[in-house]
Each structure stands twice: as C-alpha cells, then as structure tokens.
Amino acid sequence: xxxxxxxxxxxxxxxxxxxxxxxxxxxxxxxxxxxxxxxxxxxxxxxxxxxxxxxxxxxxxxxxxxxxxxxxxxxxxxxxxxxxxxxxxxxxxxxxxxxxxxxxxxxxxxxxx
Amino acid sequence: xxxxxxxxxxxxxxxxxxxxxxxxxxxxxxxxxxxxxxxxxxxxxxxxxxxxxxxxxxxxxxxxxxxxxxxxxxxxxxxxxxxxxxxxxxxxxxxxxxxxxxxxxxxxxxxxxxxxxx
Numbered sequence: 001x002x003x004x005x006x007x008x009x010x011x012x013x014x015x016x017x018x019x020x021x022x023x024x025x026x027x028x029x030x031x032x033x034x035x036x037x038x039x040x041x042x043x044x045x046x047x048x049x050x051x052x053x054x055x056x057x058x059x060x061x062x063x064x065x066x067x068x069x070x071x072x073x074x075x076x077x078x079x080x081x082x083x084x085x086x087x088x089x090x091x092x093x094x095x096x097x098x099x100x101x102x103x104x105x106x107x108x109x110x111x112x113x
Numbered sequence: 114x115x116x117x118x119x120x121x122x123x124x125x126x127x128x129x130x131x132x133x134x135x136x137x138x139x140x141x142x143x144x145x146x147x148x149x150x151x152x153x154x155x156x157x158x159x160x161x162x163x164x165x166x167x168x169x170x171x172x173x174x175x176x177x178x179x180x181x182x183x184x185x186x187x188x189x190x191x192x193x194x195x196x197x198x199x200x201x202x203x204x205x206x207x208x209x210x211x212x213x214x215x216x217x218x219x220x221x222x223x224x225x226x227x228x229x230x231x
C-alpha cells in the first residue's frame with residue numbers, strides 16, 4: 001500500500017512569486033486535506049478537497065487555492081507569496097466520511113525570501 | 114469554536130522513564146473525535162490513535178496508553194519505559210463531527226516536544 005507522497009520536499013521562492021505544491025493520496029483514499037505548519041506551531045487547516053471540489057476551508061485568503069484530479073491527487077497553489085507563507089505544508093488523505101482518520105505525507109518545506 | 118491545549122512545551126526524560134503528555138480540549142459538540150499524532154524530525158505526522166467522544170475506555174498499545182476523561186475534557190498520552198526513538202513532537206488534535214457535505218478538519222494543539230536521552 002502506497003502512502004501519501006508530496007513534492008517537492010523543499011522549495012525556496014521570493015516574495016510575490018507563485019508556487020504549486022503536489023500531493024498523491026494514499027491508495028483507496030478519495031479526500032485530500034491541506035495544512036500549513038509554521039515553525040513551532042501545530043498544523044492549521046487550509047482546505048479539503050473531495051470529488052474534485054473544495055469541501056471546506058479554514059481561515060486562509062483566496063490566494064491559497066487548490067485542485068483535485070480524477071485520480072484523487074491534489075495541488076495547492078499560493079499566489080503573491082508573502083514572507084509569512086514560509087512553513088511546512090502538509091497534505092493528508094482520507095476516505096470521505098464522518099471523521100475518518102487523516103494520514104499525512106512528509107510535507108513540503110517552503111521558504112519565502 | 115474548538116480548541117486544543119497542550120500546556121507542556123517540552124519534556125526531557127531519561128530512557129526507561131515513564132512520561133505523560135497532557136491534552137485538554139474545548140468543544141461545544143457532543144460528538145467529536147480525538148487524535149494523537151507523532152512528528153519526528155523528518156516532518157511527517159504519524160497517526161497514533163483515534164477515539165470518539167462516546168468511548169471513554171482507556172487504551173493500551175504496547176508501551177503507549179491513553180486516558181480519556183470527558184469530565185475534565187482531557188485526553189492524555191503515556192509512554193511507558195521511554196526509548197530514544199520516542200523523541201519527537203507529539204500533537205493532540207480534535208475533530209468535531211462533520212455533517213453531510215462539510216469537511217472534517219483537524220484542530221491541533223501546539224505540540225509537546227519529547228526528548229529522551231540515554
């Protein structure tokens with residue numbers, strides 16, 4: 001069984017640029033959630049995708065957007081990067097339903113200079 | 114709004130000591146789920162346990178045990194005979210019951226860093 005994978009592992013961007021992060025869900029999972037984890041903090045929910053549509057969003061501005069593809073993989077796009085966007089971005093996959101356990105990937109470390 | 118508090122920022126123990134990580138939560142829902150995840154230096158969150166609000170039975174899995182007390186809104190995690198490999202950041206998380214069409218998001222605490230030394 002293949003676990004959740006994310007790419008790239010590390011990324012350096014400059015303020016104002018745009019970035020795309022990718023996630024492949026675990027086999028058998030149809031839902032993908034994205035979290036942002038700032039240094040020394042717990043992960044914060046960005047949004048969740050199910051059936052290729054956004055299915056809930058946390059307190060993040062519209063410049064954070066996403067996609068889900070028919071194979072359940074997902075992308076997180078961030079436009080107009082700001083210094084505070086520097087964080088570990090975690091993707092989690094699960095089976096859609098009431099409180100199914102979310103399994104996390106290794107994350108992408110984004111540094112915005 | 115839901116909230117998770119992990120008051121212990123960092124704990125250091127010597128190998129073979131027992132250690133308890135505290136977690137206190139706040140929620141208005143009567144149905145909710147609690148989780149513990151382990152985050153080693155590599156960054157990946159590793160799932161450890163999930164409990165629902167109707168199941169207050171304590172659980173033991175090897176050296177790990179969990180004590181869920183609804184009366185005090187706590188879900189504490191104990192590692193018995195700690196090992197160096199247990200060194201990591203541990204997160205407690207809460208998820209309120211999702212209704213049809215809504216996302217079941219996790220609300221995390223700020224984590225407890227556990228350092229186990231020889």
